Amino acid sequence: MPPKRTKKIQSHSSNQGKQQEQQGKQEKKGPTPRWRQQSEARVRKNKQHSMKDVKVFKIDVNATQEQFDQFTEDRINHMRNVASAFVNGAPVTPPYIKDCVTYHIVRLTDTVGKGPSVDILIQEYNLYMIGFRATRTNADDGGGWFHFAGEVMPKFMTSLPITYSSSYSMGSLQIRLGFGVLDEIRIILLGFTVQNRLDKTSERLLSLSIAPYMLSETVRLQNARNDAGRYILHKIREVLPLVNQWADISHVAFDYVISLNSKVLERAAKTYNLRLCLELEGPVFTYELRLLVGPEGYLRVLLYDEDYVASLIEKREKDNPPSQTLEIRNLDIQGESFKYSELQEELWKQCCRFGNVVSLDADEDHNVIAQFSHPKAADEAKIFFDGSIIGGRVVEAVFSPSRR
Known part of the structure; x- marks a missing residue:
């Protein structure tokens, strides 16, 4: 079993840094453990060498709920190609491998207004948005990218940094979620140029805080996807709690499938205010994994953790x-x-x-x-x-x- 972990709420950026630091130390001398071979097999098979290898998912800024749902499902299914493991049918992100980080592109199009499209680069080992550019007519062209401060882009892309990081930084301000904001994001990102890329404006800050929620969290978390369809005002700090607990809730799912102890789900339901049980006759409750992981639950994609994935694969091999x-x-x-x-x-x-x-x-x-x-x-x-x-x-x- 993995060591017990203290429950921490980490920011979008700090969790990324700690994961990369931990996983960047994974290479050790001696034979590669079988669990590691298996957890890395899919992502190594799909190693990317050029723009041609990077899958593009298009979503129109005038998308309907049905179209956005299909777009999101397609991206979740794509993550199966690089998954390190599966929990209740849901993919676990791949490990960080320095020479084998994979990506996909979200392309915001405007078929109604016939406006230019924008490409947004998603890093698959943590599903973070790390860069963007105006779409190029030549699909093989890797130029024209801008990336968030501190992020590392693929070698086959040329990019310039902007002053903003990929973290959420508007906890006290109201934001508007919903499909209508996709066009706002597109327009703001298209406004970045080589000359003004370091400028800071409230409009840029707003769009760069909304975009990760609409395009990253909706793949990770079912409730984020549900909220994305409602064009209403939110305070970022009101939508962040479950987002910031993605790693912790992933640990809960791992703990349960490794231990098969329903107390794990019971404790998580109270700690994170999750609905994980069905009420039977009288005061009898049954806690179910499908209410935590899968289309009926909260997690659609789990965050990789070396200790948990190792324990999960080793347990499954022992049992099978x-x-x-x-x-x-x-x-x-x-x-x-x-x-x-x-x-x-x-x-x-x-x-x-x-x-x-x-x-x-x-x-x-x-x-x-x-x-x-x-x-x-x-x-x-x-x-x-x-x-x-x-x-x-x-x-x-x-x-x-x-x-x-």
Whole structure:
């Protein structure tokens, strides 16, 4: 089990600095632990070398609730490609690896007013907004970026610093959330030039405080996403508590799945004022992980923590030791989305990428069983399939105990 941690509320920037400092020390001499290999496998596979490797997600400044929700879901699903682990189907951010930090771009477009677009760079190991620029017509052009003070941009991008940091710094002032602010953010960011990039104005401060909430917190936290659709006044200090506790609440989720002790959820519900239980008959309550993690809960993406991820992966390996047989669960192979016969050929091709496949069948519970000739191939396939989306469902991949 990871060591007990004191509960701290950290700012947007201080939490980032401490995480990077801690994770920057992770390289040690000797063999790489198996848990680390697994937690780094996805992000290393998706290492970015140029602008072509950086995924772009577009959202129009006149977006509807449905369009913004789909935009957010697409970004959450993208995080599965670099996730270090999964908790109740939700991805955990990748670890900080100095030579393998990944990013994606949020592009604010204006299809109604036909105005210029703006690109916003999101760093994936902590989902922070670290830079922006006016969109270039050449997709391979890495120039024209501005970045927040203290942030490090990818080597294939050229950038100039601005005076603002990426932290929230307007605790006593009112801000307006809602999709209408996306155009305000676009216009303010487009106003930065090489000549005026160091200027400070109240309008810039306002937009640079709203943008991380609208574009980062809405991916991390379901309640932030719900608030984003309401065009109402807030005080930043009123919307920050859960935002500043993202790391702590992620620790709660890790603690629970490692210990399976419902007291963990009960204590968290009281500490953070979270609704994590369902009332049964009489004074009986049941605390459930799905009310903390997932579409019905608070966390949509969890923040990586080395100790917790190590414990989680080691526990799962102890409970489910590697074998040559992989079981892919939660596929709707009988159903409304597809038939197994339609999926079998595609699954066979995917499995063969990792090694020789002996057989591929469906069991009586409608799970797919893939038998590999070597455990290493099954191991690599497990990392690929676990947490992926097939036929609109998040699937789980486990080693099959029945065929070891």
